[in-house]
Amino acid sequence: MTVDYTERGMLKYSEKLLERFRNPKNIGEMENPTVVAEEGDPQCGDMFRMFLKIENDRIVDARFLSFGCAANIATGDVTVDLIKGKTVDEAEKLQIKEIAEALGGLPAIKMHCAVLSYKTLKKALAEYRKTRSGAGPQG
Amino acid sequence: MSYNSLGARVRVYLDNGTTTPVAREVLDAMLPYFTEKFGHPVFPYSLGLEAAEAVERSQRAVAGTINAKPEEIIFTSGATQSNDMAIRGVAYANRHRGRHIITTKVENPSVLRVCERLEREGFKVDYLPVDSEGFVDTAELERKLTEETILVSVANVNDEIGTIEPVEEIGEILRGRREKIYFHVNAAAGYGKVRIDVKKMGADLLSLSAHKVHGPKGVGALFVAEETPIEPVSYGYISLFKLRPGTENVPGIVGFGRAAELMAENFDRDVSCMRRLRDKLMAGLEEIPYTVINGPRGDKRSPANVSCSFKGVEGESMMLHLDLHGISVATGSACSTTKLEPSHVLTAIGVKAAVAHGTIRFTLGRYNTEEEIDYTLSVVPRVVEQLRRISPVKPEQL
Numbered sequence: 001m002t003v004d005y006t007e008r009g010m011l012k013y014s015e016k017l018l019e020r021f022r023n024p025k026n027i028g029e030m031e032n033p034t035v036v037a038e039e040g041d042p043q044c045g046d047m048f049r050m051f052l053k054i055e056n057d058r059i060v061d062a063r064f065l066s067f068g069c070a071a072n073i074a075t076g077d078v079t080v081d082l083i084k085g086k087t088v089d090e091a092e093k094l095q096i097k098e099i100a101e102a103l104g105g106l107p108a109i110k111m112h113c114a115v116l117s118y119k120t121l122k123k124a125l126a127e128y129r130k131t132r133s134g135a136g137p138q139g
Numbered sequence: 140m141s142y143n144s145l146g147a148r149v150r151v152y153l154d155n156g157t158t159t160p161v162a163r164e165v166l167d168a169m170l171p172y173f174t175e176k177f178g179h180p181v182f183p184y185s186l187g188l189e190a191a192e193a194v195e196r197s198q199r200a201v202a203g204t205i206n207a208k209p210e211e212i213i214f215t216s217g218a219t220q221s222n223d224m225a226i227r228g229v230a231y232a233n234r235h236r237g238r239h240i241i242t243t244k245v246e247n248p249s250v251l252r253v254c255e256r257l258e259r260e261g262f263k264v265d266y267l268p269v270d271s272e273g274f275v276d277t278a279e280l281e282r283k284l285t286e287e288t289i290l291v292s293v294a295n296v297n298d299e300i301g302t303i304e305p306v307e308e309i310g311e312i313l314r315g316r317r318e319k320i321y322f323h324v325n326a327a328a329g330y331g332k333v334r335i336d337v338k339k340m341g342a343d344l345l346s347l348s349a350h351k352v353h354g355p356k357g358v359g360a361l362f363v364a365e366e367t368p369i370e371p372v373s374y375g376y377i378s379l380f381k382l383r384p385g386t387e388n389v390p391g392i393v394g395f396g397r398a399a400e401l402m403a404e405n406f407d408r409d410v411s412c413m414r415r416l417r418d419k420l421m422a423g424l425e426e427i428p429y430t431v432i433n434g435p436r437g438d439k440r441s442p443a444n445v446s447c448s449f450k451g452v453e454g455e456s457m458m459l460h461l462d463l464h465g466i467s468v469a470t471g472s473a474c475s476t477t478k479l480e481p482s483h484v485l486t487a488i489g490v491k492a493a494v495a496h497g498t499i500r501f502t503l504g505r506y507n508t509e510e511e512i513d514y515t516l517s518v519v520p521r522v523v524e525q526l527r528r529i530s531p532v533k534p535e536q537l
């Protein structure tokens with residue numbers, strides 16, 4: 001039996017994940033986003049914030065901030081790549097599995113970091129739907 | 140990875156509390172014991188005797204560093220095994236007298252997990268609280284002692300935050316009791332950092348590890364004072380040590396002996412050098428806004444340890460970014476553990492989970508230099524700022 005993660009120490013990340021962690025393209029604040037959503041991970045205490053700019057039901061830009069580990073930064077970054085340019089309907093169909101796959105897999109113990117960015121995205125999209133149905137300011 | 144002005148890769152190793160590089164002199168001493176002097180120390184032919192003599196020389200060397208007798212030193216696979224042998228061994232051998240053990244909330248997992256096992260086997264264990272700097276509450280220890288108490292286990296130096304515990308005072312308290320209470324000290328983090336004298340401490344058992352003092356990995360020692368009732372916790376073919384059956388790691392033991400000699404020879408110089416670098420590093424890090432030092436300052440802190448929390452930053456990301464600059468450190472962040480919980484030590488001293496999240500531990504060794512500290516202090520503020528920029532949590536909120 002091999003242990004891929006020790007009680008206190010480092011685990012093996014894929015090269016793809018490390019590359020994303022070192023050079024995230026989509027991290028940072030966004031000015032005038034259409035929606036902002038924030039989620040915390042109750043397990044490890046991380047915070048994740050996502051900004052979406054939506055025009056005509058299409059996500060024209062997305063960015064994120066992370067108070068989390070390397071896996072969280074990397075999953076946030078691919079999540080944004082996976083939804084940018086998509087319609088809200090399409091983005092809602094995104095699966096956690098696709099996020100992990102885009103990174104060449106995630107260590108089991110780090111799946112919850114992908115869940116965090118996924119949950120934040122879902123929350124942002126739901127928020128958008130709500131403002132739309134409530135006759136939001138945007139036409 | 141960063142490069143210095145000559146184009147060579149920078150490697151600044153500031154995780155000596157986790158493990159240290161083997162000293163050249165130690166490696167040289169070990170090498171013949173792999174290929175030429177490879178005998179089994181139990182056999183009385185010349186190769187065996189040669190190996191047995193080498194083990195005895197190491198016993199003398201290690202004993203000399205803690206004011207013990209050579210025959211009170213047993214070699215093990217490391218401090219983790221020593222702790223298990225000491226705690227369970229004494230618990231089993233004295234269970235007829237009582238089943239109460241006292242330790243602290245800030246011990247290494249190799250002590251805590253063994254104590255939890257004993258609880259499952261019907262022993263009662265009290266875990267003493269510590270104050271905000273990590274000092275064990277000795278008054279609480281006195282209150283917790285009962286007629287049933289057979290063992291107390293406390294580390295002389297905390298491995299995460301460097302607190303030097305009042306083990307001599309604890310030894311004094313235990314000596315004042317009518318019934319004998321055995322005292323075990325895990326000295327893995329304190330070895331080579333503070334003077335150790337088992338007589339002054341009143342320690343009956345003390346655990347050591349070679350790889351924290353520029354010796355090899357996989358070898359440690361347990362000091363067991365003469366006439367301490369103790370049962371072996373593993374069984375097999377007994378070679379030199381009744382308590383620790385199995386073939387001795389002779390090259391490792393030789394390396395440990397040499398590392399102990401070097402540690403003793405260089406003690407004053409190493410300690411004053413580490414302390415100077417520690418204070419310089421600590422002062423430099425404290426200039427970074429929203430940074431808190433964990434543990435005490437000055438003489439009550441290990442000369443090798445700097446633990447600090449950078450608010451609003453996550454430790455695993457910080458550790459990996461520092462690695463990109465060639466700097467190796469450890470983190471206490473929940474993200475870096477399987478249980479996703481902040482370090483039990485930081486929790487015990489009252490650090491909030493969100494602050495513990497940004498904790499980095501820098502630990503010094505004999506070979507660190509002032510230039511390395513200057514380099515580290517030029518990198519850390521930039522990395523902290525970079526990570527704060529991408530964090531949704533602002534340091535002033537914590």
Ligand code: FES
Pocket residue numbers: 041044045046067068069070071072110112113473474475
């Ligand atoms: S965000 Fe905490 S473990 Fe990944």
